[in-house]
Amino acid sequence: DTAVSQTPKYLVTQMGNDKSIKCEQNLGHDTMYWYKQDSKKFLKIMFSYNNKELIINETVPNRFSPKSPDKAHLNLHINSLELGDSAVYFCASSLRRGGTDTQYFGPGTRLTVL
Amino acid sequence: SQQGEEDPQALSIQEGENATMNCSYKTSINNLQWYRQNSGRGLVHLILIRSNEREKHSGRLRVTLDTSKKSSSLLITASRAADTASYFCATADYGGATNKLIFGTGTLLAVQP
Numbered sequence: 001d002t003a004v005s006q007t008p009k010y011l012v013t014q015m016g017n018d019k020s021i022k023c024e025q026n027l028g029h030d031t032m033y034w035y036k037q038d039s040k041k042f043l044k045i046m047f048s049y050n051n052k053e054l055i056i057n058e059t060v061p062n063r064f065s066p067k068s069p070d071k072a073h074l075n076l077h078i079n080s081l082e083l084g085d086s087a088v089y090f091c092a093s094s095l096r097r098g099g100t101d102t103q104y105f106g107p108g109t110r111l112t113v114l
Numbered sequence: 115s116q117q118g119e120e121d122p123q124a125l126s127i128q129e130g131e132n133a134t135m136n137c138s139y140k141t142s143i144n145n146l147q148w149y150r151q152n153s154g155r156g157l158v159h160l161i162l163i164r165s166n167e168r169e170k171h172s173g174r175l176r177v178t179l180d181t182s183k184k185s186s187s188l189l190i191t192a193s194r195a196a197d198t199a200s201y202f203c204a205t206a207d208y209g210g211a212t213n214k215l216i217f218g219t220g221t222l223l224a225v226q227p
Contacts, residue, residue, distance in 0.1 A: 004156070033214075041200060043157075043217040055213050090156055099206030099215045100144055105156035 003027050006091050006106040013081055014114055020077045021109045023091030031055075032074040033092040033103065034066060043090070049074055050097040078111075086113045118203050118218030126224045133190045135221040137203030138183075144206045146179055146186050147215065151200045160188075160201075195227045 004025045013019055025032060034046045048056035049068040063079045074091060091106040118139040127133050145164045149157040163170045163179045163186070170177045176189040190197055200222050204215040
C-alpha cells in the first residue's frame with residue numbers, strides 16, 4: 001500500500017485555469033505538508049496542517065489554497081494558474097509537527113502551465 | 115535565508131568508489147536529516163542525526179555532524195549504480211518553533227557502472 005499518494009501525477013493546463021491536487025496518507029500521521037520543487041530542484045515548503053489546523057503558511061500567492069477535510073487528506077487548489085506555477089508539487093506527512101520527525105513524501109505532481 | 119547549501123552540486127564517480135557530500139546550514143538545529151530523490155520520484159528519508167550526536171551509521175551510509183561548524187557530511191561507501199540520485203540535507207530549527215524542515219540545494223550523484 002502506498003503510504004502517501006497524490007493525484008494526478010501529471011497536470012497540463014492553460015494559463016488562467018483553476019486546478020486541484022489531492023493528497024492522502026495512510027500512515028496515521030498528524031501533520032501534512034505541501035512543497036513546491038522548481039526546475040533547479042529547490043524544494044520549498046508552502047503549507048502545513050496539523051490535525052486539520054493550518055500551522056505553516058509561507059509567503060505563497062493567495063491563489064493557492066490548501067484544504068484539509070480530515071487529518072489523512074490535504075488538498076491544494078490553485079486559482080488563475082500562471083506560467084510561473086509550473087513545478088513539481090510534493091505532498092508529505094510526518095507523525096508530529098515541529099520538523100523533528102521523518103517526513104514521508106508522495107510521488108509528486110508535475111504541473112505544466114501553458 | 116536559512117537554506118542549507120550542499121557541496122558539491124554534482125558528483126560523478128565509478129561504481130565501488132565512495133561518495134562524500136557536504137551540507138552547511140546557518141541556524142541552531144534540533145536535528146539534521148538526509149533524503150534521497152531518484153529522478154522523477156519523491157524524496158525518501160535516509161537518516162536523521164540529532165544535534166547531540168556526532169556520527170551515525172546506517173548500512174553503507176555514514177553521517178557526521180559538527181554543530182560548531184554548522185556542517186554535516188554524508189558518506190556512501192562502495193557505491194552502486196542504483197545510488198544515482200539527488201541527495202538533500204534538511205534541518206529542523208532548535209526547539210521546532212517554525213514547525214518545518216529547511217532543505218538544502220542538493221547534490222546530484224551519478225554512479226557510473
